[in-house]
Amino acid sequence: MSREPSQQNRDSSSNSDRTNRRTVLKTVGAGAAVTSIAGCLGGSGGTGGTIKIGHIMPVETDNGLGSERSAQLAVDQLNENGGILDNDVELVTADSAAQPSEAHSAVTEMINRENIQMLVGTVVSEVALSLADLVAENDLPFLITGAASPRIFAENHAQNYDQFKSIFRPGPVNSIKQAEYLAQYGQFLSEEHGWDTMAVVSEDAAWTQDITDMTASLLEESGIDVAVNERVALDTNDWTPILDQVESSGAQTMIGALSHIPITGMTSSWSRNEYPFSLDGVMIAAQSPQFWSDTQGTAEYLSTATSAADGFADITPKTSEVMDAYQSEYDSRPTTPTFVGFITHDAINLYAEAVERAGTANHREDIDSIVEELQATDFEGSYGQIQFQGPDDEYPNDVYPGEGPGDEFAPFTITQWQAAEDGNGIGDTDGTKRCVWPETYQNGDHQTPSWM
Amino acid sequence: MISDIITILIVGAMISAIYALIAIGFTMIFGVGGILNLTHGALLMIAAYAYFVTQPYIGRAGGVIVGIVLAAVASYGVYMGLVRYIEENVVITFMATIMAALALQEAMTMAFSQQAQVLTPIMPGSVAIAGTRMQYDQLLAFVFSWVMIGMLWYYVTNTKDGRAILATSMSERGAIFTGVDLPRVRRQTWLIAGAFAGVGGIFIGRLQQTSPEMWLEPLTLAFMIVIIGGVGSIKGSIIAAYLIGYIETLTVALLGAPYRVVVALLIIIAVIMYRPEGLYGREYLE
Amino acid sequence: MSNEYDRSGEPVVQRFTREFLGEPNRYQIASAGVALLALLTVPFWAGQYLYVFALASIWAIFAMGWDIISGHTNYISFGHSALSGGAAYTTGVLVHNVNPDMAMYITFPLSILAAIVIGLLFAVPTLRLEGPYFSLITLLGVLVLTQLVYIYGEYTGGELGITAVSTLTYNLTNLYYYTLIPMLLIGAVLVVVSQSNIGRILRAIGENEAAIESSGIDTTRFKLWAFLMSAITMGIGGAMLAHFYGNITPSTVLVVDRSLEMVAIAVIGGMGTIAGPIGGAFVFIILRDEVLTVFGSTGRWLALWLIVLFFLVFLRDGIFPFIWSRIGSIGGGRDE
Structure with missing residues (x-):
C-alpha cells in the first residue's frame, strides 16, 4: 500500500524530491526588517544600499543546507571585498521543503516584501519549473543550482526567450x-x-x-x-x-x-x-x-x-578554496558543501561579476543589461568553467556542457x-x-x- | 515457473507475518472500545527509533526489548493521556489520534531528520531457501509473529484478564453484566496492542525503512486488514493479513509495485460492497 | 426576548439573518459585519499579507467543501484532496495534453465534473455504511490517485508536474479579490444550505443517524446531496488552485497531507458551521506562514498539530463558534 512517494530527500543533481517540510522565510544577516526600504528597490549604482540575494532550497536535506551555508560564505566573502557595486549584500533564505507550493509562497514573499535582486537555488526540478513563470514575470535573475531537468529551458526559453531570459542554470549539466x-x-x-x-x-x-x-x-x-x-x-x-x-x-x-x-x-x-x-x-x-x-x-x-x-578532487583551484572555507566555518552535518554548495557559491559570484560589468543590479528597470552580461559569462568556478548557451541554442541559458564530462566546462x-x-x-x-x-x-x- | 511460485509463497508468508503483527493490536483496540487508533502507525515508528537509538549501547536483544516496551508504554500513554478523555466521541477520537500521529512525525523529524535510518540486523546474515534469498531477520519476524499470536491465544483463552478482553470484544454490554472491569480491560488492551505494534515496528523498520514518515503505510494496512478481517476479530485479522500480504506479493510480481495500492482499493471496495462486516466480523459496532 | 407578533414587519436583512444565523444580537451582527468589511479591505490595511490571505481564501473553499459533508454528518473524509487534486489535474492535463490555449470556460466545468466523478467512484459506495468505511475509502482514494499520477507520468509529468497552466494574475491585489470573492459567494451559498432544513438534517445525521433514519428520512440521499455539494466546491477550489500557482504537482494539490490540512482547518474554525472553517483557514495559514515560523520549518508543524489536538480535546466546537457565543452573551445574551 503506498504512502505517497516521498521521504527522503537528498535532492539531487538531478532533481527532485519532496517531503513534507514546509517553508520558513527568514532573513539571515543584518537587520531582519521585513520592510521594503525605498532605496533598495533600485539597489543600483549608489552606495550604502543593500543588494538582497534570495536563496531557496530544501534545507532539511544535506544538499540544501550545504548550499545555504555556501551561499552565506559567498555573501560574506563579497562583503569583505566591498560588496556588489559598493552595496552590501544580504542573503535572504527560505526553506522550500522541496515542495513547489512552499517555494512559490516563499519566493512571492521574497519578491514583494524583501525586494530581492536575484534568486539562487533549488535542487528540485519541480520547484524550478513552478518558479519559472513567477520570476520571469518579475524579471528577476534566477540562477538554478542543482535541478537538472531540461524541461526548464525546453518549455520556457526555447518557446519564448524574451519572457524567460532572466533564468539561467550554472550547473549541473541537464539530465x-x-x-x-x-x-x-x-x-x-x-x-x-x-x-x-x-x-x-x-x-x-x-x-x-x-x-x-x-x-x-x-x-x-x-x-x-x-x-x-x-x-x-x-x-x-x-x-x-x-x-x-x-x-x-x-x-x-x-x-x-x-x-x-x-x-x-x-x-x-x-x-x-x-x-x-x-x-x-x-x-x-x-x-x-x-x-x-x-x-x-x-x-x-x-x-x-x-x-x-x-x-x-581539485577540479579547479577554487574547489579546495571553497571546501576549506566551508570546513573552517562549519563542522556539523553536512561537513562538506555538497555539490550544490559549490554551484551555488559559483552562481553568486558569477552574478556579482555580471552586475558589476552591467553597472546595475536593478532588475526591474534594466534586466536586459544584466541578462546580456550573464549571457557573456566566462567564469572559472569551483566546480568548473561556466558559460551559458546562447539564445538560439537548444537549451538557451542552460550551462554550456563542453565536449564531454572530462573537459573544463561543467x-x-x-x-x-x-x-x-x-x-x-x-x-x-x-x-x-x-x-x-x-x-x-x-x-x-x-x-x-x-x-x- | 515452479521456483517463481515457491518464491511468491515464501516471500508472501514472510511479509504477511509482519502485517499480522501490525493489524492485531489495531483490531484489538477497535474490538474492546470501538476506537480506531490512528496513532497505531506512529507506535511502530517509536519502536523502530527506540531500537535504532539504544541498540549501539545495549545490544540487539536489548534494543528489541526496549523497542517493544517503549511502544507498549507509548500506547498506554496515548490511551491514558489522550484517548481516555475523548473516547465517548468516536469521531473526535478518530481525528485526534491522526493529529497526534502527525505531531509525532514532526517530532521525530526534528529529532532524527527526514533521513531514513538503517537498523542493525537483529540476526545478521541470510540463507537461500529454494533459490530465494531470505535474511535471517525475515525468518525471525515470521517466528516472532507466530509465537506472539500463540501467546495471545493462550492469554485470551486461559487467563482471567485475557478472557475479560475477549468477552469485551465480543459484547461490551455482556462483559459489563458479567462483572468485567471495563477501564482495566481497556488499559490492558492498549498495552498489549502497543507491544504487538512494537514488534511489528522493529521488523518493518529493520527490513524496510525507519523514517519519520513510516507510520502512514502500516496504518493504512492495519485499517484495511481490520475491515477485511472483520471488526474486532483477531482470527479475521490474521487471515486478512495473509490475504493482503499474498495479494500484494502477487500484484508486485505480475503487475508491478505501483499497482499495489490500486489493487488494494479494488479489494476493499469489493469487500465493502458485498461483505461489509468482513470475513469474521459482527456487524460494525453491534 | 423577541416578540412573535413583530416579525412580519421586520426588515428583510434582519429576517434573513435571523433565519440563517439563528438570532444574532446586535454585537454579533456588528462583528460579522466588521469581519466582512475587514476581509474586503485587506489591501488597504494589510497589503503585505495579500498573498497569504489569497492562499487562505482558497483553503477556506476546501475547508468548506470538507465541512459540508464531513463537518456536518461526521463522515470524516481523509482524502478530500482527491477531489480538489482531481479537478486541478483535469485542468492541467487538458491544457498540457489537448490544447495549451484551451479556455477556462471549458476547463473549469470539466474540472468540476472530474471532482464529481471521482467523488462518485470513491465515496458513494461507502456513504450508505458507517463512517469508518468512508474514512478508509477516502484515504485509499487519495493514495491511489497520487499513484495514478505517477503511473501515467507521460500525461501528468509525474512528480515534476504540469507547468502549462496560466496563472491568474501576478498583481497581488487582483489575486486577492479573484480568490476572496468566489470564496465569499461559495460561503454564502453553503451557509444558507447549512442553516436550512437540509443542514439541520445533515447535522442530525452526525449526531444520531439511527434516530433520523427511524423517523423515515432516507439519510443516504441527504449524504449524497451533501457530498455532491462538497465535490462541486472542491472542484471549483481545485481548478482555482491550479491557476493560482500556474502549475500542478502531486505535492501541491494532491497528496494526503493536503487532505489532513483541510481537516485541521475545519477543526480549528469549527466543524459543521461553514463560516467557522472560513475563519479557520485564515487562522491556520497565518499561524503556519507568519506566526509559528519562529519554531523553524519543522517545529511550526509540530506546534500546529498540537494546536489542532488542543482544539479537539478542549474546544471541540472550534474557535469561531466559541467567539460567536461569547459575543452573543454580551448584554445579557439570548434567553435560551
Missing part, C-alpha cells in the same frame, strides 16, 4: 547529458574490469526517464548487454526482489538512478548480503558526506555521479566511497570519497566490491 555520461561511465567500467553485463534500475519518476530511455540503449550500442532495465516504484522499501533480480541476471553492476527512494536500507542489504555486483549511478543520498555513517560503513564501493567530485564526476587511510576518513569514520571518473579528475581507481 539528458547526465544520461549520456552515465553510459560513457558504463563503458569505462566495462573497459576497466571487463564487465559485459549491466543492470539499469531507475526510480519511477519523471527525472529518470532519460536514464531509462538513453543510458540503456547507449550501453547496448557499445556492446554491453543490459540485462535489466527496470523502473521501480517510488514507495519501494523492500529491495530484496530487485537485488535478487539483478543478481540472477548476471549483471556485474547495477546502475541506479535513485533520489526519492531511501537507499540506505538497500545499500546495507547489498553489502551485508554480499550481492555479487557493483553499485553505481546517480544515488542522491550517497552524495552526502555523511552517507558512510548513515549506512554504518556499508556504503563502501558504492559510486555516485555528482559535480565538483563533492569537493574531494565537469561531471563520479565519486566512489572507499576505505580511507588511517584517520583520514570523513568525520570520525574510516570512509572517504574518491573521484574515480572521468580520468581528467581521477584521484583513485574504481574498486570492485571485495566480495565479487
